[in-house]
Amino acid sequence: MNTPPMITIGPHQHASRVIVAPMAGVTDAPFRAMCRDKGAHWLVSEMMTSDSKLWNTPKSRHRMRYHDEPSPRWVQIAGADPQMMAEAARFNADRGAEIIDINMGCPAKKVCKRAAGSALMRDEPLVARILEAVVGAVDIPVTLKTRLGWSRDEMNAVRIARIAEQSGIQLLTIHGRTRACKFEGQVDYQAIGEVVATVRIPVIANGDIQNGQQAQKVLDITGATGVMVGRAVQGNPWLVTEIDDVLAGKKLNKSPGSAEIKATLIAHIRNLAGFYGEVMGVRIARKHAGWSLGGKVSPEVMRQFNQLDSTEGQVVAIERAFAEDIAA
Numbered sequence: 613m614n615t616p617p618m619i620t621i622g623p624h625q626h627a628s629r630v631i632v633a634p635m636a637g638v639t640d641a642p643f644r645a646m647c648r649d650k651g652a653h654w655l656v657s658e659m660m661t662s663d664s665k666l667w668n669t670p671k672s673r674h675r676m677r678y679h680d681e682p683s684p685r686w687v688q689i690a691g692a693d694p695q696m697m698a699e700a701a702r703f704n705a706d707r708g709a710e711i712i713d714i715n716m717g718c719p720a721k722k723v724c725k726r727a728a729g730s731a732l733m734r735d736e737p738l739v740a741r742i743l744e745a746v747v748g749a750v751d752i753p754v755t756l757k758t759r760l761g762w763s764r765d766e767m768n769a770v771r772i773a774r775i776a777e778q779s780g781i782q783l784l785t786i787h788g789r790t791r792a793c794k795f796e797g798q799v800d801y802q803a804i805g806e807v808v809a810t811v812r813i814p815v816i817a818n819g820d821i822q823n824g825q826q827a828q829k830v831l832d833i834t835g836a837t838g839v840m841v842g843r844a845v846q847g848n849p850w851l852v853t854e855i856d857d858v859l860a861g862k863k864l865n866k867s868p869g870s871a872e873i874k875a876t877l878i879a880h881i882r883n884l885a886g887f888y889g890e891v892m893g894v895r896i897a898r899k900h901a902g903w904s905l906g907g908k909v910s911p912e913v914m915r916q917f918n919q920l921d922s923t924e925g926q927v928v929a930i931e932r933a934f935a936e937d938i939a940a
Contacts, residue, residue: 619654619814619838621711621783622753624684628653629838629859630827630852631785631816632845634688634713634757641677642883643900646876647845648682651853654838655686656757659715662691662700674888679708688757690715692732694741698749705750714746714781716758716772733772734762743779755783757818760803761790769803770810777811784811785840788819805834816840823851824858831859847903849876874934877904878927885923897926905930909937 618627632639632647634656644655658675666672678685687709689700701712716732716739732739747754756776761767769786776784786807788799799819808815817830818840827839845851850868857864868876880900885893898918905914917929 617837619783619816621684621755621814624711624753626653627860628852628856629831630654630855631656631838631840632852633818633840633842634659634715635842635846637896638846640674640887641681642880642887644681645883646880647849647852650849650876651856652849653852654684656713657685657687659688659690660700660704662689662693662696664696664699664703667703676704676707677887684710686711686713686755688713688715689746692738692742694738694745697742698745701746701750701754705752709752711753711755712746712750713755713757713785714742716756731762733758733768734766736768736771736775739772740775740779743776743781747780753782754780755785756781757785757787759787759790760800764790766790767803769807773807773811773815777813781813783814783816783837785816785818788817801830801833804836808835814838818842820844821855824855824864827855828858847900847906870934870938873904874930874938877901878930881923881926881930890923894921894923894926897923901926901930905933905938909933913937 617629618625619629630652631654632652636658639655639658647655657678660672660675678687685708687704689697689704689712691697691700697714704712732742743756758769758772760769767790773784786804788801788804801817804815804817814837816838817834817836821827821830821839821841822844830836830839839855841851841855854864877900881893881897884897887893888896901917902914913933917926920926920929
C-alpha cells in the first residue's frame with residue numbers, strides 16, 4: 613500500500629499539502645488563527661525585516677507575536693545581508709519560531725530597491741552566502757521562497773534551487789512568475805516542474821491557485837509536493853480544506869453558508885481589534901470585510917462600512933448586510 617504524499621519539513625510532517633502564503637498586511641496572527649480554525653495546518657507569517665533597528669517598531673512588534681501559536685510556527689525573514697539574516701533567524705528561533713523561511717520572491721519595489729526579495733536572484737553568490745549563513749545560524753529547518761527569476765530573460769530558478777539544496781534548505785517554494793511579471797500574466801507551471809525535476813528537496817508550487825481542481829492540475833503538471841495559496845484565501849479561509857479534500861479524493865463538503873461566513877467575519881474583526889487595538893483593528897478590518905463581502909453587497913454598502921470607526925459599529929453593519937442584502 614502506497615503511503616499518501618505529505619509535506620515534511622525537518623521534524624514537522626502533516627498530511628495537508630496546502631500552505632497559506634506569507635502576505636504582508638494579511639497573514640498576521642488573527643488571520644492565521646482564522647485559517648487554522650477552518651482547517652489550515654501550514655501557514656507562513658508576514659515577512660519580517662532582518663534589520664534589527666526596525667524590530668521595535670509597532671509593525672515589527674505585532675509581526676513578532678507568534679510564540680503562543682500552535683506548531684509549526686513558520687516565520688519568514690527578508691534582507692540582503694548574510695549576517696543580518698543569520699541574526700534575524702537566531703532572534704526568531706529564540707522567540708519560538710520552529711521553521712525559518714527566507715524571502716527571495718517578493719516583487720515589491722520597496723523591497724527590491726534594497727536588493728532584497730526577488731532582487732536577490734540576480735546575485736547567485738550572495739544567495740549562497742545568505743542561505744549558508746541562515747542555515748548555519750539555527751538548529752531548526754530553513755526554507756526558501758523564490759520566483760522563476762528576475763525576468764523572462766533571466767530565469768535562473770533551477771540554479772537557485774541547486775544552490776538551496778546544497779546550502780541545506782529543506783523545502784523550496786516557487787512562484788511561477790518572474791519579478792518583472794509581478795502578479796500579471798500566466799503562471800509558468802512547466803518551469804516549476806523543471807525545478808522539481810532538478811532537486812531532491814520538496815518543492816511547493818505557487819501562483820494563481822484558486823480551487824482544488826486547479827491545485828490537482830498544477831501538481832500533475834509540476835510534480836510538486838504541495839501547493840501554496842495566497843490571494844485566493846483572502847476572504848475564503850475554507851479554501852485550504854477544500855483543496856486538501858480534492859487532493860485526497862474525498863467528497864467535497866458543502867460550501868459555507870451565509871450564517872457561517874457572517875459568524876467567521878464578525879469573530880475575525882473582533883479578534884483584529886483585540887490584537888491591534890480598536891483604532892488600528894477597525895482600519896484593518898475594512899479590507900477583510902471587503903474580501904468577504906465583495907460582490908455580495910452593493911458598493912454603497914461597502915462605502916458606508918468603510919466610514920465606520922468602531923468595531924461594534926462594523927458588527928452591526930455586517931449583521932444588517934446579511935439580513936438585508938445576502939441570501940441565507
